[in-house]
Amino acid sequence: MNPNSDKTKKTLIPKKILYLGIWLDKKTHLKFNLDKVKTNFKKLINILKQKNFSNGLKIQFFKAVLHSQLLYGLEIFDLTKTDFKDIDTWINKKITKFLLINPHSPRLIYKTEAKIDPVRITIYKRRFKLIQKLKTLGFDELINYLPFREKEFENINWQSNNLKELEIELDKFRINQLENSPSWKVQKYLKIIQINNTINKQQRYLKWKGSTSILKLRNYTNYLNRYSYVMNKNKSKYCEICKKINNLDIIEDLDHFLWNCSAYENNRKIWISELKKINISNILKNNNIENIIIKKDSSSLLALVDNKLIFESLIRFLNKNLGIRAHKRG
Incomplete structure (x- = not known):
């Protein structure tokens, strides 16, 4: 197979994808993912209620079981702002329920503590990994067929050499979001976490009991x-x-x-x-x-x-x- 032939490109980056024997387009695939995750979320909540898990474990369950299902395969689709908003809205509501946080808490704060990126960034990170894999396999020209809206994140160097470099770029982006937030709660929170001089240490406390109380103190709820x-x-x-x-x-x-x-x-x-x-x-x-x-x-x-x-x-x-x-x- 010639990786740079038109036939190969059309086969590997189709407008539809074959998922469990069913051809799905972007809209159907997104709905399929979301419906499946909603069902599994109810099951996971029932399991967690029976055990006294820390918030750190809850977040790990959410990322491993639900987050990965929700975003499966979406890196090859050209998602719109509405698509991202629909997924983010669902995640925001469920994370507050997951951690039993006051719903008035700014999303920027608890997503920073839980190390949960906006869906757009998470999908771009998955796309970044896919690009590295395509380069390794010699499918360089196929990269141009992947949907990518780089202008939406002009301050991020998406051409980083590896994922670690990209994470450093994203940390800068997270801090920039916090610094430019109009919320007085976010500004007070930012002052607290910058005392330790890094944003990366903040998710540590989620691993033990009492983490929700800490978060309430830190974001003044x-x-x-x-x-x-x-x-x-x-x-x-x-x-x-x-x-x-x-x-x-x-x-x-x-x-x-x-x-x-x-x-x-x-x-x-x-x-x-x-x-x-x-x-x-x-x-x-x-x-x-x-x-x-x-x-x-x-x-x-x-x-x-x-x-x-x-x-x-x-x-x-x-x-x-x-x-x-x-x-x-x-």
Whole structure:
């Protein structure tokens, strides 16, 4: 077979593909994939409910079982913006259900934590692998027949020599997306994850229990008045306890809740003494717990919550305070 003959090109890159003995075009194939994945998703949810899996394992199941099925064969089709939007919408809804995350969480945040790229990028990565394979087999001219909308990602070097180089390009693209997001939650989250100087470490915490609570802390989906007020779930952004006891109008944000509200002072002393005993020198070289406490630096603290000791201490402190908060507000 001559790899560069017109007959070979038409055979290898057809407008239809043969899938399980059935000829499918792009539209039918996409619908077939999505319908199959929707059915399997329900089965996978039922299995996961019976076991106490961490979010990391849930994400691995999703990628291995559902994500791969959904995108099977789509790299040879010229998908439209509508096609990408339909697939992305389904993934976004199901991932929030998978991780039990507040649906108000920005997609950019939980997809960054779970290391899930937009469908368009994932398909382009698969296409990149296919191109490398075609080059190896000597089918160079066939590459020109693959649909590729390079202008949509002008800042990414799709001509990278290998997948590792491409991943570096995509990491730059992810950070650029976060930096240019208009969401105040994303901007606060970006400040937290950049303390450790890399975006690639963030998915580590998904491997253990409590990861959803960490994500809620990092993207500020807690229901303190400052954030519930922005989401139109509360009429006031001020701390009701400080207003009730001291008649002060102080915004109830995470900084106030963690470091300043007098209602939690006794619990705070216990919590700070716990923090001082934790060694984080292997995590944060240019800082330490003492400095974080002195500066009352919530962002640096949240950057370290993938350390279990810090996380467990923080969660105990928050839970005690929320109980006091509910009692005094009532």
